[in-house]
Amino acid sequence: MDDRFEMIRNTHQASKKTDLSLWNEAAAREVRSFHETLSGYRPTPLVPLAGQAEKLGISGLYVKDESSRFGLNAFKALGASFAMGTAAKDWMPGEKHTFVTATDGNHGRGVAWMARQMGQKAVVYLPEGTAKSRLHNILAEGADAYITDLNYDDAVRLAASKEKEEGWILVQDTAWDGYERIPKLIMKGYLTMALEAYEELEAFGTRRKTRPTHIFLQAGVGSMAAAVAAFFLNVYREQPPVIVIVEPKKADCFFRSIRKGEGKPVAVTGKMDTMMAGLACGEPSALAWPILRDHAYAFISCHDCYAADGMRLLGKPLPGDKRIISGESGAVGPGVLSALMKDPELAEDKEALKLNEESVVLCFSTEGATDPEHYRAVVENGKSN
Numbered sequence: 548m549d550d551r552f553e554m555i556r557n558t559h560q561a562s563k564k565t566d567l568s569l570w571n572e573a574a575a576r577e578v579r580s581f582h583e584t585l586s587g588y589r590p591t592p593l594v595p596l597a598g599q600a601e602k603l604g605i606s607g608l609y610v611k612d613e614s615s616r617f618g619l620n621a622f623k624a625l626g627a628s629f630a631m632g633t634a635a636k637d638w639m640p641g642e643k644h645t646f647v648t649a650t651d652g653n654h655g656r657g658v659a660w661m662a663r664q665m666g667q668k669a670v671v672y673l674p675e676g677t678a679k680s681r682l683h684n685i686l687a688e689g690a691d692a693y694i695t696d697l698n699y700d701d702a703v704r705l706a707a708s709k710e711k712e713e714g715w716i717l718v719q720d721t722a723w724d725g726y727e728r729i730p731k732l733i734m735k736g737y738l739t740m741a742l743e744a745y746e747e748l749e750a751f752g753t754r755r756k757t758r759p760t761h762i763f764l765q766a767g768v769g770s771m772a773a774a775v776a777a778f779f780l781n782v783y784r785e786q787p788p789v790i791v792i793v794e795p796k797k798a799d800c801f802f803r804s805i806r807k808g809e810g811k812p813v814a815v816t817g818k819m820d821t822m823m824a825g826l827a828c829g830e831p832s833a834l835a836w837p838i839l840r841d842h843a844y845a846f847i848s849c850h851d852c853y854a855a856d857g858m859r860l861l862g863k864p865l866p867g868d869k870r871i872i873s874g875e876s877g878a879v880g881p882g883v884l885s886a887l888m889k890d891p892e893l894a895e896d897k898e899a900l901k902l903n904e905e906s907v908v909l910c911f912s913t914e915g916a917t918d919p920e921h922y923r924a925v926v927e928n929g930k931s932n
């Protein structure tokens with residue numbers, strides 16, 4: 548086996564030390580009532596893929612399709628909007644504000660969109676190599692936006708420096724020592740997605756077996772994965788699902804941190820050259836790290852070809868299954884699941900995860916085709932890296 552696919556079982560998980568009680572159903576309901584006040588709020592669909600589940604030899608596969616979220620093609624605005632709305636209500640002095648952030652694209656589009664809703668300004672920095680379509684989508688929301696020559700983590704440092712120099716308000720979707728209030732609100736914002744999926748699963752429940760035994764969550768800085776994992780571990784406390792964290796090989800900071808085994812996060816530096824732009828983050832969020840370290844069952848580091856497989860699996864469905872247009876960072880979970888179920892070389896990993904014909908798997912397709920040209924190259928023309 549080459550190193551295109553590596554999995555590590557998490558020995559820390561037994562401790563379950565980090566408290567998850569904050570990420571409960573009542574908190575999620577409160578967050579959702581905020582989102583319900585925003586124009587264009589509608590729950591996104593949870594899509595049952597019965598044909599694919601049967602083909603893979605599992606009992607159920609459910610994919611939450613975030614491509615229609617607020618008309619922005621990704622889940623991300625859930626976090627930015629909740630943080631910015633709460634900040635405006637609770638602590639922002641004065642009338643006119645400039646919000647600043649760094650982004651692979653989706654988060655910045657959410658910040659720009661929410662700033663426009665609030666009649667405020669946004670400035671957005673994108674890392675080197677960002678697709679032009681992502682820049683244009685942010686500019687179209689009326690924000691100032693720039694593609695820098697920095698990687699994601701350095702672009703975050705640039706945005707943070709502007710808070711000090713210009714007095715702008717930093718809305719970053721990752722936390723570090725001394726910067727936790729906004730990222731915690733952003734993580735809370737993601738609970739709406741988890742709550743919707745939970746309710747949709749329950750609603751399917753009378754007809755199908757829907758309690759997830761496994762949840763595959765892709766991680767950049769880990770804010771989304773930690774919030775969603777914490778929510779489901781709370782609501783399914785009696786029979787907790789197996790949480791599997793998936794990262795691109797070139798930006799596998801959680802995987803490497805767990806492998807190092809010292810309980811502390813380690814960073815991936817340099818150019819993180821992966822098609823999964825939303826996951827190209829080299830430093831775990833300080834809020835997400837303890838949650839995933841203490842509660843995720845396994846971490847997978849994989850080559851881009853698994854994301855490409857996932858995009859095709861969702862984009863060219865089996866007869867009877869609905870099509871999901873899923874972008875590079877959205878599709879890697881189903882891509883990895885499919886490999887685990889089909890590739891004999893991964894049999895040991897499949898067994899370690901206890902994936903079998905009884906399994907019910909939940910995945911989150913967190914974006915649509917946010918880079919349409921690349922989407923076509925992968926889904927129509929078979930591009931794999």
Ligand SMILES: Cc1ncc(COP(=O)(O)O)c(C=O)c1O
Nearest residue numbers: 653767768769770771825913914
């Ligand atoms: C489409 C998509 N999925 C997943 C993620 C990962 O979220 P996080 O950085 O919170 O781990 C991102 C982050 O930007 C994203 O854009």
